[in-house]
Amino acid sequence: TSSIFYGPEGSSPNYDEEKVAPYELPDLFLTIAGKQVSSFDEWFSVRRPEILSVYEKSIFGTSPLQARVSFRKSGPERVDATKSIRAQLYDLYLDNKNALLTQFIVFTPLNAKEAVPAFLGPNVLGNQSLTDLFSLPLSISWVYPRPALGIDATGYATVESVGVHSSRWPLDMIIKRGFAVVSFHYSDLFPDKPGGRPESIQPLFDVSSNRSYSWGAVATWAWGMIKVMDCLKDIDAIDEQKVIATGHSRLGKACLWAGAQDKRFAGVIANESGEGGSAISRRKFGERVSDIVRHLPHWFNDEYRSFVDNEENMPVDSHFLISLLAPRAVYVASAEDDLWSDPKGEFAGLVGASKVWKLYGNIADLSSYKEMPLTGKPLSEILSYHIRSGGHDITAYDWKQFLDFADKFIK
Ligand code: GTR
Numbered sequence: 001t002s003s004i005f006y007g008p009e010g011s012s013p014n015y016d017e018e019k020v021a022p023y024e025l026p027d028l029f030l031t032i033a034g035k036q037v038s039s040f041d042e043w044f045s046v047r048r049p050e051i052l053s054v055y056e057k058s059i060f061g062t063s064p065l066q067a068r069v070s071f072r073k074s075g076p077e078r079v080d081a082t083k084s085i086r087a088q089l090y091d092l093y094l095d096n097k098n099a100l101l102t103q104f105i106v107f108t109p110l111n112a113k114e115a116v117p118a119f120l121g122p123n124v125l126g127n128q129s130l131t132d133l134f135s136l137p138l139s140i141s142w143v144y145p146r147p148a149l150g151i152d153a154t155g156y157a158t159v160e161s162v163g164v165h166s167s168r169w170p171l172d173m174i175i176k177r178g179f180a181v182v183s184f185h186y187s188d189l190f191p192d193k194p195g196g197r198p199e200s201i202q203p204l205f206d207v208s209s210n211r212s213y214s215w216g217a218v219a220t221w222a223w224g225m226i227k228v229m230d231c232l233k234d235i236d237a238i239d240e241q242k243v244i245a246t247g248h249s250r251l252g253k254a255c256l257w258a259g260a261q262d263k264r265f266a267g268v269i270a271n272e273s274g275e276g277g278s279a280i281s282r283r284k285f286g287e288r289v290s291d292i293v294r295h296l297p298h299w300f301n302d303e304y305r306s307f308v309d310n311e312e313n314m315p316v317d318s319h320f321l322i323s324l325l326a327p328r329a330v331y332v333a334s335a336e337d338d339l340w341s342d343p344k345g346e347f348a349g350l351v352g353a354s355k356v357w358k359l360y361g362n363i364a365d366l367s368s369y370k371e372m373p374l375t376g377k378p379l380s381e382i383l384s385y386h387i388r389s390g391g392h393d394i395t396a397y398d399w400k401q402f403l404d405f406a407d408k409f410i411k
Protein backbone atom coordinates (compact mmCIF):
# COMPACT_ATOMS: atom_id res chain seq x y z
CA THR A 1 0.00 0.00 0.00
CA SER A 2 0.99 3.63 -0.29
CA SER A 3 1.96 3.89 3.39
CA ILE A 4 4.84 1.44 2.93
CA PHE A 5 8.09 3.27 3.54
CA TYR A 6 11.02 2.64 1.25
CA GLY A 7 13.53 4.38 3.44
CA PRO A 8 15.65 7.46 3.00
CA GLU A 9 17.44 8.12 -0.27
CA GLY A 10 20.09 5.55 -1.03
CA SER A 11 18.44 2.67 0.76
CA SER A 12 17.08 -0.33 -1.10
CA PRO A 13 15.23 -2.35 1.50
CA ASN A 14 14.38 -5.95 0.84
CA TYR A 15 10.67 -6.50 1.32
CA ASP A 16 10.60 -9.93 -0.27
CA GLU A 17 10.39 -12.79 2.22
CA GLU A 18 11.69 -15.18 -0.44
CA LYS A 19 14.94 -13.26 -0.49
CA VAL A 20 15.61 -13.66 3.23
CA ALA A 21 18.58 -16.01 3.27
CA PRO A 22 18.81 -18.66 5.97
CA TYR A 23 20.68 -17.32 8.96
CA GLU A 24 22.04 -18.70 12.19
CA LEU A 25 21.37 -16.84 15.43
CA PRO A 26 24.05 -16.56 18.11
CA ASP A 27 23.43 -18.82 21.09
CA LEU A 28 21.85 -17.16 24.12
CA PHE A 29 23.15 -19.81 26.45
CA LEU A 30 26.75 -20.21 25.33
CA THR A 31 29.07 -18.20 27.56
CA ILE A 32 32.18 -16.43 26.29
CA ALA A 33 34.22 -19.15 27.98
CA GLY A 34 32.36 -21.70 25.87
CA LYS A 35 30.16 -23.15 28.57
CA GLN A 36 26.49 -23.93 27.98
CA VAL A 37 24.35 -22.53 30.80
CA SER A 38 21.37 -24.63 31.72
CA SER A 39 19.55 -22.95 34.59
CA PHE A 40 17.94 -19.55 34.84
CA ASP A 41 20.07 -18.63 37.85
CA GLU A 42 23.21 -19.41 35.96
CA TRP A 43 21.97 -17.52 32.93
CA PHE A 44 21.07 -14.56 35.12
CA SER A 45 24.32 -14.41 37.08
CA VAL A 46 26.82 -15.39 34.37
CA ARG A 47 25.42 -15.07 30.88
CA ARG A 48 23.21 -12.02 31.33
CA PRO A 49 26.04 -9.72 32.49
CA GLU A 50 28.08 -10.88 29.49
CA ILE A 51 25.30 -9.99 27.07
CA LEU A 52 24.77 -6.64 28.78
CA SER A 53 28.41 -5.70 28.41
CA VAL A 54 28.52 -6.78 24.78
CA TYR A 55 25.61 -4.44 24.13
CA GLU A 56 27.46 -1.63 25.89
CA LYS A 57 30.65 -2.28 24.01
CA SER A 58 29.32 -2.99 20.55
CA ILE A 59 25.94 -1.32 20.10
CA PHE A 60 24.63 1.32 22.50
CA GLY A 61 27.82 2.45 24.25
CA THR A 62 28.45 2.95 27.94
CA SER A 63 26.45 5.46 30.00
CA PRO A 64 26.97 7.25 33.34
CA LEU A 65 24.39 5.13 35.14
CA GLN A 66 25.70 6.10 38.57
CA ALA A 67 25.14 9.82 38.00
CA ARG A 68 22.86 11.33 40.61
CA VAL A 69 19.94 13.53 39.79
CA SER A 70 17.55 15.67 41.76
CA PHE A 71 14.19 17.10 40.82
CA ARG A 72 11.74 19.74 41.86
CA LYS A 73 8.24 20.78 40.95
CA SER A 74 8.04 23.27 38.16
CA GLY A 75 4.96 25.44 38.14
CA PRO A 76 1.59 24.71 39.66
CA GLU A 77 -0.32 21.47 39.57
CA ARG A 78 -2.78 21.54 36.69
CA VAL A 79 -6.13 19.81 36.97
CA ASP A 80 -8.74 18.87 34.42
CA ALA A 81 -11.81 18.02 36.46
CA THR A 82 -13.91 16.84 33.52
CA LYS A 83 -11.39 14.22 32.50
CA SER A 84 -10.18 13.65 36.09
CA ILE A 85 -6.55 14.17 35.14
CA ARG A 86 -3.89 15.86 37.20
CA ALA A 87 -0.68 17.11 35.58
CA GLN A 88 2.56 18.18 37.25
CA LEU A 89 5.80 19.26 35.61
CA TYR A 90 9.15 18.61 37.27
CA ASP A 91 12.62 19.95 36.52
CA LEU A 92 15.28 17.25 36.47
CA TYR A 93 18.79 18.32 37.45
CA LEU A 94 22.15 16.69 37.33
CA ASP A 95 23.21 16.88 40.96
CA ASN A 96 26.84 17.83 40.97
CA LYS A 97 26.42 20.36 38.15
CA ASN A 98 23.11 21.83 39.07
CA ALA A 99 22.42 21.57 35.36
CA LEU A 100 18.86 21.30 34.10
CA LEU A 101 18.58 18.10 32.06
CA THR A 102 14.92 18.05 31.09
CA GLN A 103 11.46 18.75 32.32
CA PHE A 104 9.31 15.69 32.87
CA ILE A 105 5.55 15.62 33.06
CA VAL A 106 3.48 13.35 35.26
CA PHE A 107 -0.20 12.76 34.52
CA THR A 108 -2.14 10.93 37.22
CA PRO A 109 -5.79 10.03 37.82
CA LEU A 110 -7.36 12.78 39.91
CA ASN A 111 -9.28 10.49 42.22
CA ALA A 112 -6.80 7.68 42.78
CA LYS A 113 -6.98 6.33 46.33
CA GLU A 114 -3.52 4.83 46.21
CA ALA A 115 -0.31 4.98 44.20
CA VAL A 116 -0.89 3.86 40.63
CA PRO A 117 1.20 1.97 38.06
CA ALA A 118 2.68 4.08 35.28
CA PHE A 119 3.86 4.11 31.69
CA LEU A 120 7.15 5.94 31.35
CA GLY A 121 8.33 6.96 27.91
CA PRO A 122 10.00 9.90 26.19
CA ASN A 123 8.16 11.87 23.52
CA VAL A 124 9.45 13.18 20.19
CA LEU A 125 7.87 16.63 19.86
CA GLY A 126 7.82 18.03 23.39
CA ASN A 127 5.47 17.63 26.36
CA GLN A 128 3.05 20.15 24.85
CA SER A 129 2.38 17.72 21.99
CA LEU A 130 0.77 15.14 24.30
CA THR A 131 -2.41 17.03 25.12
CA ASP A 132 -4.27 20.29 24.74
CA LEU A 133 -6.02 19.82 28.09
CA PHE A 134 -3.44 21.85 29.99
CA SER A 135 -1.38 24.80 28.88
CA LEU A 136 2.02 23.17 28.99
CA PRO A 137 5.08 25.19 28.01
CA LEU A 138 6.33 24.67 24.44
CA SER A 139 9.56 22.74 24.22
CA ILE A 140 12.57 24.86 23.40
CA SER A 141 14.69 21.94 22.17
CA TRP A 142 15.36 21.34 18.50
CA VAL A 143 13.58 18.67 16.50
CA TYR A 144 13.59 18.18 12.76
CA PRO A 145 11.13 20.53 11.07
CA ARG A 146 7.64 19.17 10.47
CA PRO A 147 5.22 22.01 9.66
CA ALA A 148 2.22 19.66 9.63
CA LEU A 149 2.94 18.88 13.29
CA GLY A 150 3.54 22.47 14.33
CA ILE A 151 7.33 22.33 14.19
CA ASP A 152 8.61 25.32 12.23
CA ALA A 153 11.25 25.35 9.49
CA THR A 154 14.01 26.02 12.01
CA GLY A 155 13.03 22.99 14.11
CA TYR A 156 11.23 24.66 17.01
CA ALA A 157 7.78 24.03 18.43
CA THR A 158 4.98 26.51 17.74
CA VAL A 159 1.54 26.66 19.37
CA GLU A 160 0.32 24.51 16.49
CA SER A 161 2.18 21.59 18.05
CA VAL A 162 -0.01 21.59 21.16
CA GLY A 163 -1.80 18.25 21.38
CA VAL A 164 -0.64 17.05 17.93
CA HIS A 165 0.44 13.72 19.35
CA SER A 166 -2.57 13.20 21.59
CA SER A 167 -3.54 10.17 19.53
CA ARG A 168 -0.19 8.60 20.40
CA TRP A 169 -0.77 9.46 24.07
CA PRO A 170 -4.48 8.82 24.69
CA LEU A 171 -4.35 10.18 28.24
CA ASP A 172 -8.07 9.98 28.79
CA MET A 173 -8.12 6.26 28.02
CA ILE A 174 -4.97 5.50 30.04
CA ILE A 175 -5.97 7.53 33.08
CA LYS A 176 -9.48 6.02 33.12
CA ARG A 177 -7.90 2.60 33.39
CA GLY A 178 -6.03 3.72 36.50
CA PHE A 179 -2.53 4.29 35.13
CA ALA A 180 -0.23 7.30 35.22
CA VAL A 181 1.81 8.60 32.28
CA VAL A 182 5.32 9.99 32.73
CA SER A 183 7.11 11.59 29.79
CA PHE A 184 9.81 14.03 28.73
CA HIS A 185 11.04 15.49 25.47
CA TYR A 186 13.84 13.31 24.11
CA SER A 187 15.53 16.28 22.38
CA ASP A 188 16.27 17.84 25.77
CA LEU A 189 18.84 15.08 26.25
CA PHE A 190 20.12 14.64 22.72
CA PRO A 191 18.78 16.56 19.72
CA ASP A 192 18.12 13.88 17.15
CA LYS A 193 20.55 14.82 14.38
CA PRO A 194 23.99 13.76 13.24
CA GLY A 195 26.43 16.04 15.03
CA GLY A 196 23.91 16.72 17.80
CA ARG A 197 26.33 15.78 20.56
CA PRO A 198 27.61 19.29 21.45
CA GLU A 199 24.01 20.38 22.10
CA SER A 200 23.24 17.22 24.04
CA ILE A 201 23.74 16.60 27.76
CA GLN A 202 26.78 14.45 27.03
CA PRO A 203 29.42 17.21 27.38
CA LEU A 204 28.27 17.65 31.00
CA PHE A 205 29.87 14.31 31.75
CA ASP A 206 33.14 14.79 29.90
CA VAL A 207 34.81 16.73 32.66
CA SER A 208 32.79 15.68 35.67
CA SER A 209 34.03 12.12 35.56
CA ASN A 210 37.43 10.63 35.08
CA ARG A 211 36.19 8.20 32.50
CA SER A 212 34.58 8.72 29.16
CA TYR A 213 31.37 7.22 27.97
CA SER A 214 30.69 5.90 24.51
CA TRP A 215 26.93 6.37 24.62
CA GLY A 216 25.09 7.24 21.45
CA ALA A 217 21.81 9.14 21.28
CA VAL A 218 19.63 6.06 21.87
CA ALA A 219 21.54 5.26 25.07
CA THR A 220 21.22 8.90 26.14
CA TRP A 221 17.43 8.75 25.81
CA ALA A 222 17.43 5.43 27.70
CA TRP A 223 19.59 7.03 30.39
CA GLY A 224 16.99 9.80 30.74
CA MET A 225 14.30 7.18 31.33
CA ILE A 226 16.43 5.60 34.04
CA LYS A 227 17.09 8.94 35.72
CA VAL A 228 13.39 9.85 35.70
CA MET A 229 12.81 6.41 37.20
CA ASP A 230 15.21 7.44 40.01
CA CYS A 231 12.74 10.20 40.92
CA LEU A 232 9.54 8.17 40.94
CA LYS A 233 10.10 6.64 44.36
CA ASP A 234 9.64 10.15 45.74
CA ILE A 235 6.46 10.88 43.83
CA ASP A 236 3.70 9.51 46.04
CA ALA A 237 1.04 9.23 43.37
CA ILE A 238 3.09 6.61 41.52
CA ASP A 239 3.82 3.02 42.44
CA GLU A 240 7.47 2.79 41.41
CA GLN A 241 7.34 -1.01 41.55
CA LYS A 242 4.93 -0.99 38.63
CA VAL A 243 6.50 1.19 35.98
CA ILE A 244 6.47 0.09 32.35
CA ALA A 245 9.10 1.48 29.98
CA THR A 246 7.32 2.44 26.79
CA GLY A 247 8.47 3.72 23.43
CA HIS A 248 7.69 3.90 19.76
CA SER A 249 10.18 3.31 17.00
CA ARG A 250 13.54 4.97 17.82
CA LEU A 251 12.22 5.32 21.35
CA GLY A 252 11.17 1.68 21.25
CA LYS A 253 14.87 0.92 20.84
CA ALA A 254 15.60 3.24 23.77
CA CYS A 255 13.00 1.65 26.04
CA LEU A 256 14.37 -1.83 25.42
CA TRP A 257 17.83 -0.60 26.39
CA ALA A 258 16.48 1.23 29.45
CA GLY A 259 14.70 -1.91 30.64
CA ALA A 260 17.76 -4.03 29.92
CA GLN A 261 20.00 -1.88 32.10
CA ASP A 262 17.54 -1.15 34.85
CA LYS A 263 15.70 -4.03 36.49
CA ARG A 264 13.40 -1.63 38.32
CA PHE A 265 11.24 -1.41 35.20
CA ALA A 266 8.50 -3.98 35.77
CA GLY A 267 7.83 -4.33 32.07
CA VAL A 268 8.71 -3.01 28.63
CA ILE A 269 6.49 -2.19 25.65
CA ALA A 270 8.43 -1.69 22.43
CA ASN A 271 6.21 -0.45 19.63
CA GLU A 272 7.57 -0.89 16.10
CA SER A 273 11.13 -0.68 17.36
CA GLY A 274 12.65 -2.25 14.24
CA GLU A 275 16.37 -2.43 13.49
CA GLY A 276 18.44 -1.89 16.63
CA GLY A 277 15.27 -2.72 18.59
CA SER A 278 13.36 -5.98 18.56
CA ALA A 279 13.92 -6.93 14.89
CA ILE A 280 16.43 -9.63 14.02
CA SER A 281 19.24 -7.85 12.13
CA ARG A 282 20.36 -11.04 10.39
CA ARG A 283 17.13 -11.15 8.39
CA LYS A 284 18.36 -8.08 6.49
CA PHE A 285 14.72 -7.16 5.85
CA GLY A 286 13.56 -3.53 5.76
CA GLU A 287 15.90 -1.15 7.56
CA ARG A 288 19.50 -2.32 7.78
CA VAL A 289 22.48 -1.37 9.92
CA SER A 290 23.79 0.47 6.84
CA ASP A 291 20.70 2.70 6.73
CA ILE A 292 21.13 3.73 10.35
CA VAL A 293 24.85 4.31 10.03
CA ARG A 294 24.32 6.46 6.94
CA HIS A 295 21.39 8.58 8.10
CA LEU A 296 21.36 8.39 11.87
CA PRO A 297 25.04 7.90 12.71
CA HIS A 298 24.62 9.47 16.15
CA TRP A 299 22.29 6.74 17.43
CA PHE A 300 24.71 3.96 18.31
CA ASN A 301 28.37 3.75 19.22
CA ASP A 302 31.36 3.49 16.92
CA GLU A 303 31.64 -0.27 16.87
CA TYR A 304 28.10 -0.53 15.50
CA ARG A 305 29.49 0.79 12.21
CA SER A 306 31.52 -2.34 11.74
CA PHE A 307 28.29 -4.30 11.19
CA VAL A 308 27.36 -2.48 7.99
CA ASP A 309 26.67 -5.26 5.45
CA ASN A 310 28.11 -7.56 8.06
CA GLU A 311 25.11 -8.42 10.23
CA GLU A 312 26.12 -12.09 10.41
CA ASN A 313 29.14 -11.10 12.46
CA MET A 314 27.30 -9.16 15.10
CA PRO A 315 28.07 -10.70 18.49
CA VAL A 316 24.38 -10.34 19.36
CA ASP A 317 21.00 -10.14 17.70
CA SER A 318 17.73 -8.70 18.91
CA HIS A 319 16.73 -11.80 20.90
CA PHE A 320 19.74 -11.03 23.13
CA LEU A 321 18.45 -7.54 23.83
CA ILE A 322 14.98 -8.79 24.70
CA SER A 323 16.43 -11.62 26.82
CA LEU A 324 17.94 -9.01 29.16
CA LEU A 325 14.39 -8.22 30.28
CA ALA A 326 13.69 -11.73 31.60
CA PRO A 327 11.71 -12.69 33.61
CA ARG A 328 9.71 -9.49 33.34
CA ALA A 329 6.68 -8.76 31.14
CA VAL A 330 7.46 -7.66 27.58
CA TYR A 331 5.23 -6.49 24.75
CA VAL A 332 6.48 -6.20 21.19
CA ALA A 333 4.09 -4.60 18.70
CA SER A 334 4.22 -4.30 14.91
CA ALA A 335 2.11 -2.91 12.09
CA GLU A 336 1.35 -4.65 8.82
CA ASP A 337 2.43 -1.85 6.49
CA ASP A 338 5.47 -0.96 8.57
CA LEU A 339 7.77 -3.28 6.66
CA TRP A 340 10.70 -0.93 7.24
CA SER A 341 10.59 -2.08 10.90
CA ASP A 342 10.31 -5.74 9.80
CA PRO A 343 7.32 -7.14 11.74
CA LYS A 344 8.39 -10.70 11.15
CA GLY A 345 11.85 -9.92 12.48
CA GLU A 346 10.35 -8.16 15.51
CA PHE A 347 8.34 -11.27 16.33
CA ALA A 348 11.35 -13.51 15.69
CA GLY A 349 13.36 -11.52 18.25
CA LEU A 350 10.68 -12.17 20.86
CA VAL A 351 10.45 -15.85 19.98
CA GLY A 352 14.23 -16.21 20.22
CA ALA A 353 14.31 -14.54 23.62
CA SER A 354 11.42 -16.61 24.99
CA LYS A 355 13.76 -19.52 25.70
CA VAL A 356 15.05 -17.59 28.70
CA TRP A 357 11.54 -17.22 30.16
CA LYS A 358 11.06 -20.92 29.59
CA LEU A 359 14.18 -21.59 31.59
CA TYR A 360 12.88 -19.33 34.34
CA GLY A 361 9.94 -21.57 35.11
CA ASN A 362 8.33 -22.53 31.88
CA ILE A 363 6.37 -19.30 31.85
CA ALA A 364 6.77 -18.61 28.16
CA ASP A 365 8.04 -20.52 25.23
CA LEU A 366 7.04 -19.11 21.92
CA SER A 367 9.12 -21.53 19.90
CA SER A 368 5.99 -23.41 18.85
CA TYR A 369 4.91 -20.33 16.89
CA LYS A 370 6.12 -21.30 13.48
CA GLU A 371 3.94 -18.61 11.94
CA MET A 372 3.33 -15.00 12.86
CA PRO A 373 0.22 -14.23 14.89
CA LEU A 374 -2.49 -13.02 12.53
CA THR A 375 -3.22 -9.33 12.08
CA GLY A 376 -5.52 -8.12 14.83
CA LYS A 377 -5.09 -11.31 16.89
CA PRO A 378 -2.87 -10.32 19.84
CA LEU A 379 -0.86 -12.93 21.64
CA SER A 380 -1.50 -12.28 25.30
CA GLU A 381 1.22 -13.80 27.44
CA ILE A 382 3.98 -12.51 29.68
CA LEU A 383 5.67 -12.10 26.29
CA SER A 384 2.95 -10.43 24.29
CA TYR A 385 2.81 -9.48 20.66
CA HIS A 386 0.47 -8.04 18.13
CA ILE A 387 0.49 -6.92 14.56
CA ARG A 388 -2.28 -4.56 13.55
CA SER A 389 -3.32 -3.22 10.17
CA GLY A 390 -1.95 0.16 9.12
CA GLY A 391 1.42 1.85 9.20
CA HIS A 392 4.15 3.17 11.47
CA ASP A 393 2.36 4.84 14.41
CA ILE A 394 0.84 4.24 17.84
CA THR A 395 -2.91 4.02 17.74
CA ALA A 396 -5.83 3.54 20.14
CA TYR A 397 -5.81 -0.12 19.10
CA ASP A 398 -2.22 -0.46 20.30
CA TRP A 399 -2.99 1.23 23.62
CA LYS A 400 -6.04 -0.94 24.19
CA GLN A 401 -3.77 -4.02 23.99
CA PHE A 402 -1.03 -2.41 26.10
CA LEU A 403 -3.54 -1.56 28.83
CA ASP A 404 -4.97 -5.08 28.87
CA PHE A 405 -1.42 -6.42 29.10
CA ALA A 406 -0.55 -4.01 31.91
CA ASP A 407 -3.70 -4.96 33.80
CA LYS A 408 -2.83 -8.61 33.53
CA PHE A 409 0.90 -8.62 34.17
CA ILE A 410 1.79 -5.38 35.97
CA LYS A 411 -1.18 -4.12 37.98
C1 GTR B 1 13.25 6.07 10.86
C2 GTR B 1 14.27 5.08 11.30
C3 GTR B 1 13.65 3.95 12.08
C4 GTR B 1 12.66 4.42 13.11
C5 GTR B 1 11.83 5.60 12.65
C6 GTR B 1 11.10 6.35 13.78
O1 GTR B 1 13.85 7.15 10.22
O2 GTR B 1 14.91 4.60 10.16
O3 GTR B 1 14.66 3.15 12.69
O4 GTR B 1 13.31 4.71 14.29
O5 GTR B 1 12.56 6.55 11.98
O6 GTR B 1 11.68 6.63 14.84
O7 GTR B 1 9.93 6.67 13.59
